[in-house]
Amino acid sequence: MTVPQQRSSPDPALALRGLVKRFDTKLAVAGVDLDVPAGSFFGLLGPNGAGKTTTLSMAVGLLRPDAGQARLLGHDVWADPAAAKARIGVLPDGARLFDRLTGTELLAYHGLLRGMDAGVVDQRAAELMDVLALGADNRTLVVDYSAGMKKKIGLACAMLHAPRLLVLDEPFEAVDPVSAALIRDILQRYVAGGGTVVFSSHVMAVVERLCSHVAILADGTIRLRGTLAEVRGERSLEDVFVEVVGGRTATGSELAWL
Amino acid sequence: MAVGVRHFVKLKLRITANGLRGQTWRVALFVLGAVLAAGAAVGGYALFSLPGLLGEQRAAEVALPLAGGLIVLGWLFLPLVFFGVDESLDPARFALLPLPRRTLIRGLFVASLAGVPAVATFAGTLGMVDSAARLGGPLAALAQFVGVVTGLLLCAAISRSLTSAFATALRSRRARDLATVLLACVAALLGPLQLAALAGAENADWAGIARVADVIAWTPFGAPYSLGPDVAAGRLWAVPVKVVLILATIGLLLWWWSRTLERAMLGAVGRSGPRERAASARRPVAQLVPAWLPRTRFGALTAREMRYWWRETRRRASLITFSVVGVFLPVFIGVSSGSAGAPTGMLIFVGALAAVSLANQFGFEGSAYAANVVAGVPGRLELTSRVAGFSVYVVPALLVISVVVGLAVGRPESIPALFGVLAAAYGVGLALALPVSIRMAYALPDTANPFALSSGGGMAKGLLTFAALFGAALLTVPVQLVAFLAHDVWLWAGLPLGVLYGGGALLLGLRLAGPMLDRRMPELLATVTARQ
Incomplete structure (x- = not known):
């Protein structure tokens, strides 16, 4: 495995400093510091409600933090949003797509929105629809896509303008194994070509297979971070994760009626 | 424990309260709306009790059904144009619960009454009971009270069933254009009626309006609000006939609503089927x-x-x-x-x-x-x-x-x-x-x-x-x-x-x-x- 050992590269792809977000009375993210080295495949792990989506939303400029800084490829996303946002691609959580467009229309929309030339958009959109097996002449509205197809079209929208950093929220959630394998393959090629991927997940198998670096987030703080080898040590990632998060591993006599 | 109407009402109130929690400007809007509604209710009460205060039997016979008809029309059109319907109890959310349809419809219907507009309408139209009491004594008041209550039910039923039906029509692709035409026709039908009424108001005298009012009093729109004046005028026989008419209308509307609701609930799971379009040879942009x-x-x-x-x-x-x-x-x-x-x-x-x-x-x-x-x-x-x-x-x-x-x-x-x-x-x-x-x-x-x-x-x-x-x-x-x-x-x-x-x-x-x-x-x- 080719794990970049340089942890303190001069300009990390994504740098978070002291990010804090409070919703009403709940402290969703309580001071997150994180460096994602350029060229790494970075997995942000955490149980449901740990603050993964909130953290990533603040990192890409979708949610204003109460405190802290987020720098994307050296540009502060809140001080200089235009420069920072132009260099990244984002797959937001859930179905945050303009889903009353067809897949092709949606790609054309994202391409033009990124200021790309119409000819380039045409060529890349057709290619992406084809490679992601969405059907180049498919005129179904995205709202009628299956969950896996929605993830794939969302990913295509994020990659269309060839950004140097991809921030993906749960890209493997609700995706069937065939589509997941395809997405994995595309992302691995992207990283091999010099891109950086940050994604959130709670599927340990995928993370162990893909990531060069991981961080474990629980209750709004980073509990553990490093290269995959450093974090995992001699054990399986799942054991480490459950231990760090402090989950309950076995039930006693409670659910006897089941 | 059987699920009753009060569970739906409690759920509705709880959702309303939770929706307001922690959203200052929403609370402010809610309070402002409630104050305006209270003002309208007081105004309505004063207006509707006027015929009774003046002791004008004929005025009551004309004004109450006309005004009542306008209120029902308002319940029909204002949600479509201005307010939307409060669907904090989304019927689709009940699709998986083991509830008989009758329970569900009854619950949703009564819960839809637990809102500011319904309360304001009820309070305002109570002025009619006042009028009826002054004109025809306790019996007329009782009849008018029955009318006001059934009238409110009619208002709610009409607004629920129509918005729901229109929504269903809009959703299915085939009926989409049909819905457009249908709505246009409804509006077009209202046109001549309104023209006739306005022309009558302008050209004809008091007797002309009175004739229109007498007709409206026998339609479901005006019937609920004419019960009191009927008793006061000694037409006791009209009351049971009109009550049957109103209840039958409400029943029909609720039946229609339950039909469209059922389709909506199924639709939420299955959708109207993917919209396949002809493949396009054009380039993406x-x-x-x-x-x-x-x-x-x-x-x-x-x-x-x-x-x-x-x-x-x-x-x-x-x-x-x-x-x-x-x-x-x-x-x-x-x-x-x-x-x-x-x-x-x-x-x-x-x-x-x-x-x-x-x-x-x-x-x-x-x-x-x-x-x-x-x-x-x-x-x-x-x-x-x-x-x-x-x-x-x-x-x-x-x-x-x-x-x-x-x-x-x-x-x-x-x-x-x-x-x-x-x-x-x-x-x-x-x-x-x-x-x-x-x-x-x-x-x-x-x-x-x-x-x-x-x-x-x-x-x-x-x-x-x-x-x-x-x-x-x-x-x-x-x-x-x-x-x-x-x-x-x-x-x-x-x-x-x-x-x-x-x-x-x-x-x-x-x-x-x-x-x-x-x-x-x-x-x-x-x-x-x-x-x-």
Whole structure:
């Protein structure tokens, strides 16, 4: 495995400093510091409600933090949003797509929105629809896509303008194994070509297979971070994760009626 | 323990309360709406108790059914045009619960009464009981009370079943155009009725109106509110007949509602089937952006807006409703007011009403707006393209409206000036609606009913609409003055002046709202994202 050992590269792809977000009375993210080295495949792990989506939303400029800084490829996303946002691609959580467009229309929309030339958009959109097996002449509205197809079209929208950093929220959630394998393959090629991927997940198998670096987030703080080898040590990632998060591993006599 | 009606009511109240929690301006709107409703209720009570206070038996026989009929009509049309329906109890959420349909319908129906409009209507119409008591003693009062209660049930049943049916019709692709035609027909049918009533009011005497009222008193619209006067006039036999009529109507409406609801509940799981379109040989960008738009950010944003106004049910519903209201309202007023000339005031209302459709434009797409935030679309460009995309539909509609109105009032030479007035009102309305859409956006519930609003949303929508209409009326006073005072000049100067006035207002609005959007993009995204 080719794990970049340089942890303190001069300009990390994504740098978070002291990010804090409070919703009403709940402290969703309580001071997150994180460096994602350029060229790494970075997995942000955490149980449901740990603050993964909130953290990533603040990192890409979708949610204003109460405190802290987020720098994307050296540009502060809140001080200089235009420069920072132009260099990244984002797959937001859930179905945050303009889903009353067809897949092709949606790609054309994202391409033009990124200021790309119409000819380039045409060529890349057709290619992406084809490679992601969405059907180049498919005129179904995205709202009628299956969950896996929605993830794939969302990913295509994020990659269309060839950004140097991809921030993906749960890209493997609700995706069937065939589509997941395809997405994995595309992302691995992207990283091999010099891109950086940050994604959130709670599927340990995928993370162990893909990531060069991981961080474990629980209750709004980073509990553990490093290269995959450093974090995992001699054990399986799942054991480490459950231990760090402090989950309950076995039930006693409670659910006897089941 | 069996699930009863009170569980639904409690659930509804709990959802309303939770929806208000921690949202200061929502609470403020709710309180404001409640105060206004209380005012209307007190006013209504005073008005309806007047015939009794004066001791005018015949006045009561005429006024109560007429006013009651108007109230029922209001319950029918106001939700479609202004308020939406409070669907905080989304029927689709009950689809998996083991509830008999009767229980579900009864529960949802009674829960729909647990809201500000129903309480205000009830309190206001109680004035009729007062009247009946003074005119015909306790028995008449009792009859009128029965009438007021059944009348309220009728109002709720009519508004629920019609919005639900219309929503179902809009959702299925095949019936989509049918729904448009149907709504137009309903409005067209109302036209002659209204014309007849207005003509009667103008030409005929008191006896003419009284005859109309006597007829209305025997339709489901007026019947509930004529029970008291009937008893007071000694027509005791009429009461049971009318009660049967009303109950049968309510029963029929509820049956119809339950049918459409069932379809809606199934639809929420299965959807109306994927919309397969013919494969297109055109290149991706050409599929999105029509040839007459530039292949730029602006072109893409505008093209998406155009698609959305037609493909998204909520937007389509508001577009269709506007078109129908926009064409018919000024024509009625124009024709029925006789030779008084062009109905400038009504045109101002229509132009502003079009713009008000954008007052919660970001709420329509909810969290999908994240794509534009991530792409860092400048606020000015975002708003300009939204106005452009909407105007592709609205400007032709305004043209049609001015032609139709001009012909209907028999003054075709005034058509350009009429369009000028519409354009001025539309521009001013947009200038007002744009900042409102940024500062006072609210999330729309994720349901199948395009008229559905979460609790409190109806109040917000209605008040914002009225505020914007009022503001537009105020800001177009110069145009109205010129049109009124310099009538001959206005005939040829109206078009350029109106367009300039509206265009200038729109530019100002964009200049103001653009930077506002730049500053508030993430906050706006958070407010329009439906809370899970």
